[in-house]
Each structure stands twice: as C-alpha cells, then as structure tokens.
Amino acid sequence: xxxxxxxxxxxxxxxxxxxxxxxxxxxxxxxxxxxxxxxxxxxxxxxxxxxxxxxxxxxxxxxxxxxxxxxxxxxxxxxxxxxxxxxxxxxxxxxxxxxxxxxxxxxxxxxxxxxxxxxxxxxxxxxxxxxxxxxxxxxxxxxxxxxxxxxxxxxxxxxxxxxxxxxxxxxxxxxxxxxxxxxxxxxxxxxxxxxxxxxxxxxxxxxxxxxxxxxxxxxxxxxxxxxxxxxxxxxxxxxxxxxxxxxxxxxxxxxxxxxxxxxxxxxxxxxxxxxxxxxxxxxxx
Numbered sequence: 484x485x486x487x488x489x490x491x492x493x494x495x496x497x498x499x500x501x502x503x504x505x506x507x508x509x510x511x512x513x514x515x516x517x518x519x520x521x522x523x524x525x526x527x528x529x530x531x532x533x534x535x536x537x538x539x540x541x542x543x544x545x546x547x548x549x550x551x552x553x554x555x556x557x558x559x560x561x562x563x564x565x566x567x568x569x570x571x572x573x574x575x576x577x578x579x580x581x582x583x584x585x586x587x588x589x590x591x592x593x594x595x596x597x598x599x600x601x602x603x604x605x606x607x608x609x610x611x612x613x614x615x616x617x618x619x620x621x622x623x624x625x626x627x628x629x630x631x632x633x634x635x636x637x638x639x640x641x642x643x644x645x646x647x648x649x650x651x652x653x654x655x656x657x658x659x660x661x662x663x664x665x666x667x668x669x670x671x672x673x674x675x676x677x678x679x680x681x682x683x684x685x686x687x688x689x690x691x692x693x694x695x696x697x698x699x700x701x702x703x704x705x706x707x708x709x710x711x712x713x714x715x716x717x718x719x720x721x722x723x724x725x726x727x728x729x730x731x732x733x734x735x736x737x738x739x740x741x742x743x744x745x746x747x748x749x750x751x752x753x754x755x756x757x758x759x760x761x762x763x764x765x766x767x768x
Contacts, residue, residue, distance in 0.1 A: 489599035492517035492606060493575040496593035496614050497527065497553065499546060501538045503587065509534050510593075511550050513610045514557055516575035517603040523561035523578060524604065526611045527554040532619035553590065556582045625680045631715030631745065632664065632676035638752045647759050648674065653708050658700035662710075668762045670707035674755070677733070678715040684725035687717065691729035695736040702737045710740035713751060 497512035511534070512527030527550040528534070531543045560578060576595045583590060600606040639645040651665035651673060662673035677694060679687045698710060712733050717726050733742045743751050 489601050490517055490519040490603075491597065492522070492600050492603055493595050493597045494606075494610055495575045495579055495595050496610075497525075497550070497579075497583075498591050498593055499534070499550075500589050500591050501541065507538070508591070509537055510615045511546070511590075512554065513607060513614055514575055514579050515603055515607040515610065516578055517600065520603060522603040523557070523575075524607055525554045525557035526607055526615075527551065528615060532616060549590065553583055625682065625718075626678050626715050628676040628678050628715075631678045631680075631713065634745070634748055635674075635676070635713060635752060638748070639755065642752070642756055644756055644759060648755075651708075653701050653704050653706060655701045655704040657703070658697065660697045660701060665708075666759065668758065670709055672711065672758070673708055674711045674713060674751075676713045676715065679722075679726045679729055680715050680717050681722075684722060687722060687725045687729045688732070691732040695732055698736040698738055698740065708738075710736075710738055711751070712740055712742045713748075714742060714744040716744055716746075 492515055494513060494515045496510050497514065498508040499511045500508045512525060514523070514525040516523045529547065529551070531541070531546070534546070535541055535543060557579065560582060574595055574597075576592065579592055583592070585591065598606070636645055639648070647666050648664040649666070650661055650663045651667075651671055652659050652661045653671065653673065662671075662675055664674040664676075665671050675694070677690065679690065681687050681690065694712070701708075712730075714726070714730055714733075717723065730742050730744065733740060
C-alpha cells in the first residue's frame with residue numbers, strides 16, 4: 484500500500500466518568516481501527532494533566548492504572564489479529580466493547596467517528612492531541628546553570644574579559660569540586676551559577692543544600708578560595724519564597740560566599756572587571 488493512499492478508519496474516545504449522576508467526564512484515551520491495513524491501537528493518558536484540576540478528589544494513581552490496563556487489553560487484542568477478529572469486527576466500537584462493555588463503571592466509550600488516513604498511527608496521535616491533551620498545560624522549560632551564566636559570559640566577552648576565567652578544581656581531604664569560572668589573585672575567586680528555575684520548592688532547597696554540603700567538604704582545602712554564587716530565579720512566581728530560603732542557605736554556607744541573583748548581573752560583571760583590572764595594574768607595577 485502506498486504511503487499516500489488514504490484508507491478508511493474508525494475511532495472512539497475513552498472517557499473517565501467521575502460522577503455518573505452529575506454527568507461529569509473527561510477524555511482519557513483514543514482507539515483507532517483501520518481494517519484495510521489491519522491496524523488497531525490505543526493511546527491513553529499516562530499523566531493526569533488537567534484532570535487533577537477538574538476533579539480535586541480524584542484518586543490519580545488508581546486512574547492511571549485503570550487506563551493503562553485498558554490500553555494493554557486493546558494492544559493484546561490487536562496482537563491477535565491473526566484470528567478472525569478483524570473479519571468479525573468491522574468498526575472500532577465492536578473491538579473496544581469486547582474489552583470494556585457498556586456498564587456502570589467509571590469508564591465509558593464515546594460515539595464512533597470515522598475518516599480517511601494515509602497513516603493511521605499519525606492519525607491516532609493527532610486524535611489524542613485533539614480530544615485528550617489539547618488543553619493540558621505545557622511543561623515549563625527550566626533553565627540549567629549554563630543558561631543562567633550565559634548573559635554573564637556575553638557581558639564579559641564584550642569587555643574582553645571572558646578569557647580571564649577558567650575552570651578550577653578545589654580539593655580537600657574530603658572532596659573535590661570543579662568550578663567552571665575562576666581566576667586567581669592570591670586566593671581563587673570561584674564563580675558558580677546556580678539555577679533555581681526548577682519544578683518545585685523541594686528541588687530548589689535540595690540544590691542549595693547540596694552546594695552548602697560541597698563547601699562544607701572543601702572547608703579544609705589547602706588552597707584559599709572564595710565562592711560567588713550567581714542565582715537564576717524561578718520563572719514560577721509561587722516559588723519565590725523557596726528561592727529566597729535557598730539563597731539564605733547559600734549565604735550561610737562555610738566560607739561566607741557572596742550570593743547575587745540575576746537582577747544584579749551588572750553589579751557582578753562590574754565587580755569581576757574591577758577586580759581583574761586592579762589585579763592587572765598591580766602586576767604591571
């Protein structure tokens with residue numbers, strides 16, 4: 484069969500019925516059947532998405548297990564197409580109701596739809612996006628440490644200072660930690676970007692605790708060094724207080740590091756430039 488040849492298919496939507504009396508339901512999956520190509524497949528929710536907001540008292544883990552079981556039953560049925568199933572069942576409704584009959588359970592089937600498709604698998608994905616995941620919130624893109632440092636690097640490059648910083652590993656009897664941005668003026672000045680643009684409060688605090696632990700382990704280093712943390716703020720305003728607590732954890736770490744957030748980027752770059760220029764003038768003298 485040519486990839487460009489459109490063949491008939493039928494589809495059906497799986498719905499979760501939270502309250503049968505109130506008639507509340509949400510779409511949680513789609514099944515597509517294309518008899519000409521022997522295609523039968525399902526795609527269901529593996530995350531809760533917006534359903535958890537629609538139904539705050541929802542047992543989310545139970546829902547995910549149930550829809551996964553239905554999906555696996557459909558796939559097992561599809562794998563048995565060597566039998567006479569595909570000759571007996573001409574449209575998708577008959578297949579799915581052999582797996583999940585119409586009853587008083589929390590799951591019901593919507594009406595059967597039909598169309599033409601050149602690629603039934605791609606059609607399944609499109610129908611899933613249309614009927615199930617369309618209104619889900621898209622996952623946030625969280626910045627990593629390198630992304631937080633990039634504007635500092637660019638400003639230092641404009642001032643022809645980017646090459647003055649290099650990676651430095653500080654060692655102690657207990658540990659060793661590499662700082663990617665450091666320069667030496669008697670002691671090592673180590674600049675560490677720390678992104679707190681993370682998913683939740685606990686991950687933010689955990690990251691601050693890890694860095695506090697690193698500095699504690701380096702406390703007895705033979706090489707003197709000073710740490711400067713440059714913090715990327717969370718994009719989610721509700722995490723502001725967690726970020727403030729995490730910055731305080733960093734400030735109280737061994738060695739009394741300086742902590743600046745990204746709103747103070749010009750102050751940080753000016754400080755680096757002033758210190759390096761002053762050092763260069765002293766060396767030339």
